[in-house]
Amino acid sequence: MSVLEVRGVTKTYGGVRALSDAGIRVHGGSVHALLGENGAGKSTLIKIITGAVRPEHGSLVLDGRELAFTSTADAAAHGVAVVSQELNLFPDLDVLTNLFPMREPTRGPFRDRSAMVARARPVLAQLGLDVDLRRPVGRLSLAQRQLVEIAKALVTEPRVLILDEPTSALEAASTERLLGILRALRRREVAVVFVSHLLEEVMALCDEITVLREGRTVLSGVPRGDLDIGAVVTAMLGHAQQAVPRVAASPRDGRTLAFDRVTVPGRLSEVSFTAGAGEVVGLAGLAGSGHRTVLEVVAGLRRPVRGRVRLPGDRPAPRRLRAAIDAGVALVSGDRHRYGLMLDKPLWENVAQVRSVALARDGALLRAGELRARAARQVTRLGIRTSHVDIPCGLLSGGNQQKTVLAKWLEANPEVLLLDDPTRGVGVGGRHEIHTLLRTMTDGPAIMLLCSTDLDELAQVCDRVLVFHQGRLSATLRGDDLTQHTLLHTMNTGTLPSASPPLR
Ligand SMILES: Nc1ncnc2c1ncn2[C@@H]1O[C@H](COP(=O)(O)OP(=O)(O)OP(=O)(O)O)[C@@H](O)[C@H]1O
Ligand SMILES: [Mg+2]
Known part of the structure; x- marks a missing residue:
């Protein structure tokens, strides 16, 4: 029997169908890959599981009982832990405090710091994260913050562990350790859901595969052995992958x-x-x-x-x-949080940002309509999945935010x-x-x-x-x-x- 099942989920954001009749069924002792292109709906499905997003339709079944979580903390209390794609850490608070948000061990009215340390140490050691527990999280590197986020999920000793692109910020050595931990969890009958765009990594690890395409489940819990990477890519894209055209360098x-x-x-x-x-x-x-x-x-x-x-x-x-x-000179970094975007500002303003600074300096008159139209051209050129350019960047899917960083720098004409x-x-x-x-x-x-x-x-x-x-x-x-x-x-x-x- 499945531990956790999501059925028939539909979610629309202001006219955009993020999910239609989508679902996933996960089993204990199995690593389940949840795959799909940028904007396919993976993170939305995960947010629906934790109650962060409410669907129009659909149901969640845990151990055969239908229920709904009200928050990540509620999900964790039911044994479902999530490492979300956007880090949810408090930068000003130290590592230890971040590991136990709202469920700190207490002794009387005080938090039991030594109990927290005792629980945190082995988890951090397993992950190979060697940092001072009193260090504010904001001072850690992106890779270290990602490991803290994973540790935060592991200290709850979940029965279902959902990881939304946990390795895209990690170095190879940390990725190896994490994959080792997931294998160990599988042996302990934990159900693991793993989202990643690094298909070779996923395929080497997983037991079952679910693929979303444009909000629909196109493969549902197919055993790993029945698929190769080519078949998975075809399911994700709706057609086979083509080679990159190689145009010879033209000085x-x-x-x-x-x-x-x-x-x-x-x-x-x-x-x-x-x-x-x-x-x-x-x-x-x-x-x-x-x-x-x-x-x-x-x-x-x-x-x-x-x-x-x-x-x-x-x-x-x-x-x-x-x-x-x-x-x-333009620097496009995959660490979009560091050199990236104004998440609360609309897409078009982000795309126009660098260019408008330069134009304004040269005394050019900037018209919003023109900047919007230019942003729309970059959206088409880079295949950014959104219905309009007024959407705040923070609401784009992770990969579409990354494409927006590139759009912004191309727009500056470096x-x-x-x-x-x-x-x-x-x-x-x-x-x-x-x-x-x-x-x-x-x-x-x-x-x-x-x-x-x-x-x-x-x-x-x-x-x-x-x-x-x-x-x-x-x-x-x-x-x-x-x-x-x-x-x-x-x-x-x-x-x-x-x-x-x-x-x-
Ligand atoms: N709060 C929101 N408001 C408006 N649109 C949203 C919101 N959240 C998500 N979307 C849209 O829903 C679609 C699905 O997004 P989602 O984040 O689930 O994709 P994803 O599969 O996780 O992609 P990625 O691999 O890039 O992270 C996208 O088109 C996204 O822009
Ligand atoms: Mg996502």
Whole structure:
């Protein structure tokens, strides 16, 4: 018998059908993947389970009994814990307090701090999160905050654990640990629901698969063994995935970005390269290898102690993020919470934000109607799923928020576009659209540098990839050498895989 079942759920937001007659049925001792494109309705379904959103129709059955939760806390009291996509932590409060919201162990009128510590420690150790429990959560990195959010769910020892894209902010090592924990929970008969756009990761872990497409359940609890990734992608998109068109780099003019023996202590050592107009240059490496530092230097977030950085037109590198924007440098980050959006402002204002600052500075008259129309064009171009451009950004689905960050920077018409995991949280279909756009833009930014933890993305999109190892530029891959396999080898060893020995 299923532990938890959601049936026949319909939810409409101001004319937009987020879910129609959707559902999911989860079993103890099983990891259930809940998949679908951006805006398919996954997070909405989860919010309906916890009572955060009320559907027009539908029912929730727990252990054979129909009921409705009134809040996340109520759900947790019934053994259903949720790690939501948008982090729900109190940035000013410390880690320990965040782990026990509203259900702190107490001793008399006081919270029992030692009991809280005793419960938190093993969970944090399991997750490999080594932080001071008194540290305010707002001072932690995104990955650490994500782990706190997961720990918060685990300390309730749930029977049903629902995770909405828990790994998109995590480094590989933390992801491995989390997947290990989920396997252990499965052995303890916990029902796990897992949402992720990283299909290989999900498929390696899950037992059952439910796919939503445009608010409808198109696959319902199908056993993992009956499907391969291609079939899942087809179900998600409604058609098979196509290859990214590869347009050869077309150097437009002599404008280049140049690094000449650039050194940033502890991060980059004597790095030299040039990136020309009309090509997409990838930057790869294990965490801390220096590839991200390159982006930070160009964006004015970090200054080299030695060497020269020249922007197109032989201009010096910006010394602050603000100066970078003025110099035509845009940084699109997958950490949309940090460099991202004004969530309470409408989509069109977000898309217009950077561009209007520049235009206003130049004394141009800005008309809202025109900015709306321009935003609408970006919405179509990037396939952002929304019915209008007046929707506050906070109401867009996670992946559509990420696309909006890209739209905003493209709208600013940058000469240098820095992309840092730009498709984090974006589904296969959306990734394909963004990749195609990057490959085929002819009026876009002249120079594009792409950092990605996704090797397939690097191989698909880049003309060449600079591989960093321990702060040094160790190899450049292009053409037939530019494969996921070669990337992985070079990132780990700093050397190219050796060619097979000559025959004698
Ligand atoms: N409060 C809201 N008001 C208006 N529209 C909303 C609201 N919440 C969600 N939506 C819309 O409902 C649809 C489904 O969104 P949902 O967040 O469930 O998608 P998702 O499958 O989780 O996508 P992603 O993978 O990008 O996170 C989207 O079109 C979204 O814009
Ligand atoms: Mg979502």
